Amino acid sequence: MNRSTNTSEVQQATLYYLGPQGTFTQEAAVQGQTIISEAIGIECELKAVERAKTIVDCVEQGHGWGVLAWENNVEGTVVPNMDALVDARKVAGFCKLSLDIVFDAFVRPDHAELTEIRAHAHGLAQCSGFIHKHQLRPVAASSNAAACRDLAINQVGLGPSICGPLYGLDTLQEAVQDFQAAHTDFLLLAQRDQVKELVQKCASRIRSENRLPAFESVIAFIPLQTGAGVLANLLDRVRDAGLNMTSFMSRPIKGHDGTYSFIMTVDAAPWEAELKRLIVDVIDRGVWVKTLAVFPRTPRANPPVDQWMLPVGGMTDTGHGTDDNFSGRARKELLW
Amino acid sequence: MNRSTNTSEVQQATLYYLGPQGTFTQEAAVQGQTIISEAIGIECELKAVERAKTIVDCVEQGHGWGVLAWENNVEGTVVPNMDALVDARKVAGFCKLSLDIVFDAFVRPDHAELTEIRAHAHGLAQCSGFIHKHQLRPVAASSNAAACRDLAINQVGLGPSICGPLYGLDTLQEAVQDFQAAHTDFLLLAQRDQVKELVQKCASRIRSENRLPAFESVIAFIPLQTGAGVLANLLDRVRDAGLNMTSFMSRPIKGHDGTYSFIMTVDAAPWEAELKRLIVDVIDRGVWVKTLAVFPRTPRANPPVDQWMLPVGGMTDTGHGTDDNFSGRARKELLW
Numbered sequence: 001m002n003r004s005t006n007t008s009e010v011q012q013a014t015l016y017y018l019g020p021q022g023t024f025t026q027e028a029a030v031q032g033q034t035i036i037s038e039a040i041g042i043e044c045e046l047k048a049v050e051r052a053k054t055i056v057d058c059v060e061q062g063h064g065w066g067v068l069a070w071e072n073n074v075e076g077t078v079v080p081n082m083d084a085l086v087d088a089r090k091v092a093g094f095c096k097l098s099l100d101i102v103f104d105a106f107v108r109p110d111h112a113e114l115t116e117i118r119a120h121a122h123g124l125a126q127c128s129g130f131i132h133k134h135q136l137r138p139v140a141a142s143s144n145a146a147a148c149r150d151l152a153i154n155q156v157g158l159g160p161s162i163c164g165p166l167y168g169l170d171t172l173q174e175a176v177q178d179f180q181a182a183h184t185d186f187l188l189l190a191q192r193d194q195v196k197e198l199v200q201k202c203a204s205r206i207r208s209e210n211r212l213p214a215f216e217s218v219i220a221f222i223p224l225q226t227g228a229g230v231l232a233n234l235l236d237r238v239r240d241a242g243l244n245m246t247s248f249m250s251r252p253i254k255g256h257d258g259t260y261s262f263i264m265t266v267d268a269a270p271w272e273a274e275l276k277r278l279i280v281d282v283i284d285r286g287v288w289v290k291t292l293a294v295f296p297r298t299p300r301a302n303p304p305v306d307q308w309m310l311p312v313g314g315m316t317d318t319g320h321g322t323d324d325n326f327s328g329r330a331r332k333e334l335l336w
Numbered sequence: 337m338n339r340s341t342n343t344s345e346v347q348q349a350t351l352y353y354l355g356p357q358g359t360f361t362q363e364a365a366v367q368g369q370t371i372i373s374e375a376i377g378i379e380c381e382l383k384a385v386e387r388a389k390t391i392v393d394c395v396e397q398g399h400g401w402g403v404l405a406w407e408n409n410v411e412g413t414v415v416p417n418m419d420a421l422v423d424a425r426k427v428a429g430f431c432k433l434s435l436d437i438v439f440d441a442f443v444r445p446d447h448a449e450l451t452e453i454r455a456h457a458h459g460l461a462q463c464s465g466f467i468h469k470h471q472l473r474p475v476a477a478s479s480n481a482a483a484c485r486d487l488a489i490n491q492v493g494l495g496p497s498i499c500g501p502l503y504g505l506d507t508l509q510e511a512v513q514d515f516q517a518a519h520t521d522f523l524l525l526a527q528r529d530q531v532k533e534l535v536q537k538c539a540s541r542i543r544s545e546n547r548l549p550a551f552e553s554v555i556a557f558i559p560l561q562t563g564a565g566v567l568a569n570l571l572d573r574v575r576d577a578g579l580n581m582t583s584f585m586s587r588p589i590k591g592h593d594g595t596y597s598f599i600m601t602v603d604a605a606p607w608e609a610e611l612k613r614l615i616v617d618v619i620d621r622g623v624w625v626k627t628l629a630v631f632p633r634t635p636r637a638n639p640p641v642d643q644w645m646l647p648v649g650g651m652t653d654t655g656h657g658t659d660d661n662f663s664g665r666a667r668k669e670l671l672w
Contacts, residue, residue: 051464073588079412086647092671121457121478128387140478142457181593195671217671222646231584232568232575239568248567248598249585252409256645257517262584271672279670283653290650291671305560305624309592311422314626316560317619334615335428335531335553335627336607 014064015188016055019048022145022163025069028099028186030162032067035095035188039205040198056084059091059189066189070096074182082263083254085187085292086220093187093218093293094198101182103127106148106157106169118147119158127158130176187293195294196271203296214297215269216246219279221262222253222288231262234282241278243268269294350400351524352391355384358481358499361405364435364522366498368403371431371524375541376534392420395427395525402525406432407583410518418599419590421523421628422556429523429554429629430534437518439463442484442493442505454483455494463494466512523629531630532607539632550633551605552582555615557598558589558624567598570618577614579604605630 015036017029029046037043044065049055055066068085069078070093085091103123107114117124117136123144124131131138136156141147144159148167151157156172164171190198199215223230231250238245247265252258268275270291279289310316315333330336351372353365365382373379380401385391391402404421405414406429421427439459443450453460453472459480460467467474472492477483480495484503487493492508500507526534535551559566567586574581583601588594604611606627615625646652651669666672 073593074416074590076415076587077412080410089648090668120476124478138478140456140476140482142460142474142476146476192668192671196667220647220650222650224652229575231581232571235568235571239565245567246596247586250583251412253645253647254410257409259645260582261647270670276672283651286653288646288650288652290647290669294671305558305589305592305595309589309595310558310624311556311589311597311626312425314556314558314624315619316624317622332426332528333626334606335528335630336612 013042013044014047014058015044016047016049016058016064016066018052018055018069019050020143020145020149021048022148022159022166023143024099024101024160024184025067025186026145027160027162028069028097028184029067031097031099032065032095032186032188035097035202035205036065039095039202052081053084056088056091056189059191060089062191066091067097068093068187068189070185070187072101072182072184074179077249077263079251082251082292085189086261086263086290087254090192091189092192092195092291094190094195094295095188095202096185096216096293096295096298097188098183098185098298101126101177101184102161102175103144103158103177104161104164104174105130105172105176106151106159106164106167107155107172108151108153109168109170110153111155111170112153114156115154116152117156117158118151120144120147123147123158126177126179126182129178130173187295199269199294199296214267215272215294216265216267216297217270217275217291218263218265218293219270220290220292221264221282222260223262224286224288234262234287237278237281238264238266241274243274243278263292267297349378349380350383350394351380352383352385352394352400352402354388354391354405355386356479356481356485357384358484358495358502359479360435360437360496360520361403361522362481363496363498364405364433364520365403367433367435368401368431368522368524371433371538371541372401375431375538388417389420392424392427392525395527396425398527402427403433404429404523404525406521406523408437408518408520410515413585415587418587418628421525422597422599422626423590426528427525428528428531428627430526430531430631431524431538432521432552432629432631432634433524434519434521434634437462437513437520438497438511439480439494439513440497440500440510441466441508441512442487442495442500442503443491443508444487444489445504445506446489447491447506448489450490450492452488452491453494454487454491456480456483459483459494462513462515462518465514466509523631535605535630535632550603551608551630552601552603552633553606553611553627554599554601554629555606556626556628557600557618558596559598560622560624570598570623573614573617574600574602577610579610579614599628603633 018025059066118139148157148159148163244267354361395402454475484493484495484499580603
């Protein structure tokens with residue numbers, strides 16, 4: 001009896017995302033809905049909220065799960081969302097999903113001559129080539145979704161493909177963004193005491209698709225001592241544990257300029273021996289530690305860095321013993 | 337004769353900033369104008385351009401100097417601007433300036449009943465408490481400056497204080513932002529071959545104000561080998577050189593997911609012995625290096641990290657040998 005009550009409660013689960021309807025975050029939420037259905041066996045309904053902070057609060061209060069933008073490969077980490085997870089009492093991420101950022105251009109079926117283009121300021125900035133080519137006057141909106149919803153007959157709207165069916169618009173042209181390889185990673189959030197079980201369920205789903213089962217974790221460290229070498233000592237322990245790190249950043253502790261936390265993404269789960277040993281070791285040395293997320297590791301490129309990938313300028317080893325112009329180039333590239 | 341021609345050319349120097357007029361970047365540009373006048377003895381005129389990339393291009397082509405948003409203590413590093421400096425051929429930063437982000441609320445002198453509030457979407461988000469308190473309907477604009485310029489009689493506009501005199505508006509209330517300690521750091525940009533001289537002139541100005549003369553540098557590193565420990569080995573050399581690092585982040589090389597550059601801020605100038613030795617050492621080991629900026633070190637807080645500054649939750653050393661609940665807390669905070 002108890003059990004069936006629990007099940008029926010869980011079946012009414014809600015997945016909170018940053019609204020309004022028709023945003024990229026809704027596209028991510030739809031992806032999250034599928035993962036939760038396939039890996040966990042629960043159908044959840046989507047609910048749009050107005051602020052990212054509200055998503056964390058709803059999960060914290062046990063109202064459901066959440067989907068939160070984490071990192072864009074052009075704009076970088078979504079820092080306020082990362083801060084929100086550092087500050088959350090009992091919420092962590094259990095799955096990472098990746099969304100290609102593709103803008104389509106829409107018009108109303110009854111459109112007149114097109115003279116304006118409407119989108120969020122970021123959307124306008126990311127499609128500047130298209131706007132310039134068609135000589136349209138940019139009009140800023142509070143979101144791409146709102147732009148498409150409130151489109152006038154002389155306007156082109158920019159937004160994710162779901163805006164077409166959602167607002168009854170015709171697609172004028174697909175994929176009109178300037179940069180073709182932009183993507184945003186999102187985290188699915190749950191209460192901390194559910195995370196380990198959820199991660200393992202998500203990992204089984206990946207395993208059954210014949211991919212490598214393994215985990216990644218995002219961990220926050222705050223050394224209570226400051227000074228030269230604190231970070232090097234911390235990373236020595238990561239290296240000596242043989243752990244591969246794929247992302248790292250320092251971040252001022254909010255409201256305390258001059259103090260730092262370090263946020264690291266590492267190829268292991270916190271319950272695996274190497275990472276567990278590392279964490280105990282640094283805690284013993286007076287470092288504050290909190291795990292922000294654990295998720296199944298997704299396949300990724302790991303190309304060698306070739307000369308053609310390097311930015312222009314800069315310097316690397318060219319056998320400078322015999323390089324007559326070493327000091328001239330050093331003056332320019334290194335500002336000696 | 338030649339000399340006076342040069343001087344008169346230089347006196348027509350331009351400082352490029354991201355427009356339109358009335359943005360926070362213009363406030364920063366005005367600060368930059370003062371520094372350039374006092375430290376370098378040159379009066380430059382301000383010129384607003386539409387895109388950050390254009391600022392770098394104008395400096396690159398020798399048309400003048402630039403001011404570029406670098407980091408906000410709430411939003412983090414302005415990643416596209418950092419990427420633009422990594423990719424620039426012959427532009428680097430020579431001075432860092434810091435601007436408090438303060439939003440004032442403006443109305444037209446002939447205003448009617450106030451029912452709406454108008455600003456850039458970020459401005460609306462950063463003043464949500466004020467908007468909520470006064471029950472105003474938010475209206476998004478392409479920039480805070482445009483919002484204030486085009487204000488209707490039933491609207492409150494949000495923007496930096498310069499918007500008042502600039503657009504003939506009355507100040508309804510000062511400092512209406514939610515977070516009172518937000519600030520944005522900007523870099524002044526010049527051609528690389530001028531940077532060392534300009535930094536030293538800016539440092540003399542600081543020295544004459546009786547502050548500690550010293551430098552900071554922002555340096556990009558790309559290890560050509562990847563794998564566990566590459567970063568730890570790099571940071572060991574920074575520690576062993578006794579250099580204090582104040583900011584660090586990894587960043588995918590643009591368009592090459594899975595490859596990384598590392599951007600470090602360190603308390604030294606590249607022409608000082610310790611940093612110079614470090615750079616030669618890592619170049620010899622096959623690391624690509626480029627200096628992005630050098631600037632006089634400004635005074636900053638360096639408080640110890642106390643318990644009350646730590647985020648909620650997490651774990652640190654509590655003599656867990658005798659802590660009965662260590663494993664329970666570890667399960668929750670570390671996701672063991």
